[in-house]
Amino acid sequence: MTTGIEIFLLTFLIVCAVAVAYLKDLLSAVIVFGAYSLIMAINWQMLGAPDIAITEAALGAGVTTFLFIATISKTRRSE
Amino acid sequence: MNLNYEHLPVIIVALLLLAAFLEPIVYRHKKSWAAPLVIASMAFFALSSLYLMAAVNYHGPFNYYLGGWAPPFGIELEIDYLAVFLLLTFSVIGLIAIVYGLQDLKHGLKDEVLGWYFTLYLLLMASMAGISVTNDLFNMYVFVEISAISACAIISIKESRECIEASLKYLILSTLGSGCILLATAMLYMITGHLNIGYLNDVLPRVMSHYPNNILISLGFFVVGYGVKAALFPLHVWLPDAHTAAPSPSSAVLSGLVIKVYAAAFLKVFLKAYPREIFLEIPVMEIVLFLSVLAILYGSIVAMVQEDIKKMLAYSSIAQIGYVFLGFSLMGQRAVAGGLLHIFNHAMMKSMLFLAAGIIIYSTGIRRIRDMKGLGVKLPLTMGAFTIGALSMVGIPGTNGFISKWQLALGALDLGRPIIVVVILLSSLLNCLYYMPIVINAFFGVKGEPELEIGKVPGVMLYSILFLGFGIIFFGIYPAPLLAFLQKTVTAIL
Amino acid sequence: MEDLLVRIICRLVVPFVQLYGLYVITHGHLSPGGGFAGGAIVGASMILFALAFNLEAGSRKLSHDISLLMESGGAIGFILAGFVAMLLGQNFLTNKAAGFPLGVPGNLFSSGAIFFFSVAIGFKVGSTMCTLFYNLIEGSDRHRSSE
Amino acid sequence: MEVNSLTAMAILVLASYIFFYLPASRLRGVLVLIMLGIIGYALVATVAEMPTFGASANPPHNEVYQRYLHQAVEDTGAINAIAAIITDYRAFDTLGEVTVLFTAIAAALSNLKAH
Structure with missing residues (x-):
């Protein structure tokens, strides 16, 4: 069943998700969102879905962050 | 070689997609061929829909197994009377709107964007054809997603502020709708183990007493999802702005076809996937x-x-x-x-x-x-x-x-x-x-x-x-x- | 960005990232991964390169025309492979029944059309990421210079 | 859930939807909270009812699952069952996903070029 590490990861996931919504500085929000994706990837791996884990790590933590940063560079940094 | 009319529906979808993928390259290197390519693909779509309608009317509905995998394992297209009816409607109106649009768009759009407009238009048509013929809920979701993005883009392509505002509003609400549809699809898969509409219809009555809340909530999500996309009354808020701001051919297609395709998808899901008893109870x-x-x-x-x-x-x-x-x-x-x-x-x-x-x-x-x-x-x-x-x-x-x-x-x-x-x-x-x-x-x-x-x-x-x-x-x-x-x-x- | 350390590290890391991306793409049918994940990794490596150096250096490695061509090409290849099965008398996107050689399971060149599909998807996804990033950054550069 | 509660819920949700046209105020905030509470309750009720996670008697563990796990190598030649599913059994969906990406690119580029 649920082990300590899983509880820790899930708690951290929720904290990240809430933080993304609350942060006023968009650049920090993007970085926190990257962390969220990374933890999500670890979660996928622990649930036995390595394919999704790799894709989540590459897309969620990597490319999405880059694209968000590029978008922020075109617009304003704060909300 | 054995190419009979049963391959036609998938050829329609695939050729429209192929034309859409080719369009940016063609527009970059041989600008004068771009418009004929769109017209030719749409004309092919219209003619083959007409032929399919005749064939289905004469021989009766048929199913097509993609990749040769029979329904519970693979994706199935069901070309019944409803599907060919929708295909014909979409293709004919779509052809007329783009023939009209060639003049209007040259007037209203920047030159470099026109090629992308054609691409998006073809993608929209392909996705609508896909929604009409598919008999698989997840496949339907994929096509819904394509049509949502391309419909937003053909609104915002005009160079004006209100277009951006309107399409942003549409994008947000339509993504919400897509999310609802995906969630409902996942719930149905969770309790039945099938995505094929025919199999869902078989299995749902059996599991109805076990999971009443799941079925209820999935119904609610489908109503909200397709309702947002089809602009059913309290969820229509995006429509007036979006359809006003878009270029005229886009407005014609969006108002004439795109909201209808979601209504048709609603019909497919509610009357074909869910068994009739559910509506007596809920x-x-x-x-x-x-x-x-x-x-x-x-x-x-x-x-x-x-x-x-x-x-x-x-x-x-x-x-x-x-x-x-x-x-x-x-x-x-x-x-x-x-x-x-x-x-x-x-x-x-x-x-x-x-x-x-x-x-x-x-x-x-x-x-x-x-x-x-x-x-x-x-x-x-x-x-x-x-x-x-x-x-x-x-x-x-x-x-x-x-x-x-x-x-x-x-x-x-x-x-x-x-x-x-x-x-x-x-x-x-x-x-x-x-x-x-x-x-x-x-x-x-x-x-x-x-x-x-x-x-x-x-x-x-x-x-x-x-x-x-x-x-x-x-x-x-x-x-x-x-x-x-x-x-x-x-x-x-x- | 003009940072020597970042540049050197980037120059060292990018080839390995790309190699890993290609590995993930080509071994999609053998190990976790596949076209989507591998393509994203390759695309991310190109973005990393453009971030560490500058846009010109990035677009020298992968010009706009080529990237557009790859993007459409990947998707077109996917559809054409589906049509091949149809020409062989089977349904669209058929693999085994259409006579694609399955090979020995476990070998790199096995499982017929799946290998080809993975490569096509990888091309498509990788170039998509690059194109999107370049265009976003490019637009902002033009925007800034006009101000 | 009973039929009457469904109707009541739907009416409540619709009513609060209409109140969204009110200017931002405490009343609207309370209505939003009530509506979110209802939706949250419904979702929690649904999740509580779902089959146990990972149990072998779950509905998705049917003949499709059996076939995918046990015959994938024979059917497609791919050792990775997931690759077999996404690029062979359900390859049309993958074509759709590729098209979604292409659509996103087309939408983004057309917008960037237009403005």
């Missing part, structure tokens, strides 16, 4: 019926006070999609046939009206209804076609709008709901109140202002709306074959 359809009645009244009333002609047409679309949902949610034979017929008829009428409004805007720059006095003398053919469309919207006998309203009213009477007939009559009266002043002003209004500059109307634009006007009259006078076909469609669904 009155979801009653709620949808109530909402569609509200939509009809609300759309008609708000359309009356609009000043911008495209905005008026957009609000009128909200009322008209209400008719479609009204027919579907009554769940009677004739009512569903009426709803389906209204998909076809309204696609013709509304595309024609939007394209006519596009001609008016193209040649005179007038958008406000008040300024249209005396326009009938300057643009006789355009305003004549507009008049036909307006009469059809009101539901004057002899136009196709009358036939579908008549079918809906008869369908409501079959089920013993005379109050629906009152609503339809009331709405026709309201339609009359806001369409007729335009027509009367245009032909008999006294010109108060200085002379207008009337630009030359390109022939292609005029011919396309005249063709649609001819179609409206034709199907108003001779609806028998279409009604017979719809009878078969409905018997197969219900």
Whole structure:
């Protein structure tokens, strides 16, 4: 069943998700969102879905962050 | 080699996608070939839909297994009467709108964006064809997603502020709708283990007593998801802005076809995937019926006070999609046939009206209804076609709008709901109140202002709306074959 | 960005990232991964390169025309492979029954069309990421210079 | 859930939807909270009812699952069953996903070029 590490990861996931919504500085929000994706990837791996884990790590933590940063560079940094 | 007509539906989708992928390359290297490529693909789509309709009408519906994997394992396309009916509607109206659009878009769009517009248009058409033929819920979701993104993009492609605002609003709401659809699909998979619509229909009655909440919530999510996308009454907020701001051919396609495809997907999911017993226990359809009645009244009333002609047409679309949902949610034979017929008829009428409004805007720059006095003398053919469309919207006998309203009213009477007939009559009266002043002003209004500059109307634009006007009259006078076909469609669904 | 350390590290890391991306793409049918994940990794490596150096250096490695061509090409290849099965008398996107050689399971060149599909998807996804990033950054550069 | 509670819920949700047109105020905030509470309750009720996570008697563990796990190598030659599913059994979906990406690119580029 649920082990300590899983509880820790899930708690951290929720904290990240809430933080993304609350942060006023968009650049920090993007970085926190990257962390969220990374933890999500670890979660996928622990649930036995390595394919999704790799894709989540590459897309969620990597490319999405880059694209968000590029978008922020075109617009304003704060909300 | 063994290429018979059974491969045609997948060839349609694949070739439209192929043309869409080729379009950016072609536009970059050989600009003059881009427009013929779009027209050729759309013409192929229209011709093969016509052929498919004939084939299905003659040989009966058939299924197609993608990758050769039979249903529970792979994806299945089901080409039944409903699918070919939808394919034909989408392809013909789509072809006419893009033929019209070639002129209008050169005028309204930047040169470098035109190639991307063609790409997005073809993707939109491919996704609509996909939604019509697929028999797999997840596959349907994938196509819904494609059509949502491409529909947003063909709104925002025009260089103006309100386009961006409108399409952003549309994008947010439509993504919400996609999310609801995905969640509902996942819930159904969770409790049945199938994604194929036929298998769902088999398994759901068995698991209904185990998971009542799942089924209930998935129904709710499907109503909200497809309701947002089809602009069902309380979820319509994005529609007026989006359909007003878009370029005219986009408005015609969005209002005439794109909201209908979601209504058709709603029909597929609710009447084909869910077993009938569920609606006896859970009155979801009653709620949808109530909402569609509200939509009809609300759309008609708000359309009356609009000043911008495209905005008026957009609000009128909200009322008209209400008719479609009204027919579907009554769940009677004739009512569903009426709803389906209204998909076809309204696609013709509304595309024609939007394209006519596009001609008016193209040649005179007038958008406000008040300024249209005396326009009938300057643009006789355009305003004549507009008049036909307006009469059809009101539901004057002899136009196709009358036939579908008549079918809906008869369908409501079959089920013993005379109050629906009152609503339809009331709405026709309201339609009359806001369409007729335009027509009367245009032909008999006294010109108060200085002379207008009337630009030359390109022939292609005029011919396309005249063709649609001819179609409206034709199907108003001779609806028998279409009604017979719809009878078969409905018997197969219900 | 003009940072020597970042540049050197980037120059060292990018080839390995790309190699890993290609590995993930080509071994999609043998190990976790596949076209989507591998393509994203390759695309991310290109973005990393453009971030560490500058846009010109990035677009020298992968010009706009090529990227557009790859993007459409990947998707077109996917559809054409589906049509091949149809020409061989089977349904669209058929693999085994259409006579694609399955090979020995476990070998790199096995499982017929799946290998080809993975590569096509990888091309498509990788170039998509690059194109999107370049265009976003490019637009902002133009925007800034006009101000 | 009972039929009456569904109808009541739908009416409540619709009513609060109409109140969204009110200007931002305390009343609207309370209505939003009530609506979110209802939706949250419904979702929690659904999740509570779902089959146990990972149990072998779950509905998705049917003949499709059996076939995918046990015959994938024979059917497609791919050792990775997931690759077999996404690029062979359900390859049409993958074509759709690729198209979604292409659509996103087309949408983004057309917007960037237009403005």
